[in-house]
Amino acid sequence: MTAARWSRRAPRLAERNFDRDEVLLSCNGHSRQYSINRKSLQTLMTKMAIPPRDHQTTLEKIVANSALDRSPKRLFGQVGDDFWFWLFTEGYRENRDRLDGLLPSMPDENIQRRFTGAAGNETLTEAFSFYLLVRRLATTHLDRSVESVLDFGCGWGRAIRFFLRDIEPRNLWGIDCFPQMIDLCKTTNVWSNFALVEPLPPTTFYNGTFDLVYAYSVFSHLSERAHLAWLHEFKRILRPGGLVVATTRPREFIQWCADLRANQDQQLWAKGPASSFTNTKEALARYDRGEFLYESVGGGDCLDPSFFGETCIPRRYVEENWTKLFTFVDYIDDRSACIQNVILVRK
């Protein structure tokens, strides 16, 4: 089998071996297998270099019918994954005037990078892949449909936007302790709800408000005390059977911090990791013993070192401690599923 990869703008074959007639094309975590001859393969790859024309046609039909009801869920609830992602990337750039009133816009590139380490398609691809994973986990592990979702530590709102096709906007919440992020979310995404919270709970949500709480790249930064306090709060605001999906730094992050230290040309977001886990061997040993690893390096502005730094939560720690509050469901340590480790527990 020939392995091929493409980016949405520039498809590229990883191996240029056309002797076999089967190819595996993968993009953003989705793989499709095609049986195809060499000439057809080349035609397919050329076609994939331009935005799919049927996406544009689909969009035009939806926009034409959008006058009366502009709720993203009603407008886009039935669209496929490819089209949904395209709407926020190429589709958005090419149809900005039409989509501005229908879907969230993007903040300044510097803000994107500061909070997610990347910008544009790259940062949205990562968030979209996590969104698809959360959807899949909810379908598999929740005994009902997801009606209400909380994005904890929503940042500038890169992930929550994708849930707009699934969840009624009034039941979709993002919270964050960074005031400028909440202000930005309220400006760029007028459909979901956003609220500023203190670094430690409680929130003002009623008991049992949500079916699902997710936190992408937030439990990768919280101190042990802050993370435990938020777990208690999640338990309170989740309905029985509700899920928590939280990501944390994987074991290899410890070595990556050492590699970053060796690199003089660090970007702002890399400063924290570069000064974390400076005794690599000892940190790896602690990880392997199932200890909670936290470096109180802070994150700038209101992200105070008392609660914010760099965090690795090993599987054993989750099994021994999170289970005092929740039922353990899964711990995904697989880079093809997510670039961080994913913890899944149920109330």
Ligand SMILES: C[S@@+](CC[C@H](N)C(=O)[O-])C[C@H]1O[C@@H](n2cnc3c(N)ncnc32)[C@H](O)[C@@H]1O
């Ligand atoms: C690395 S960013 C990730 C943002 C977002 N989840 C994403 O993936 O785009 C971490 C976010 O968590 C927020 N955060 C950190 N500690 C928090 C706390 N104790 N309570 C609420 N939000 C917090 C930060 O302000 C920041 O927006």
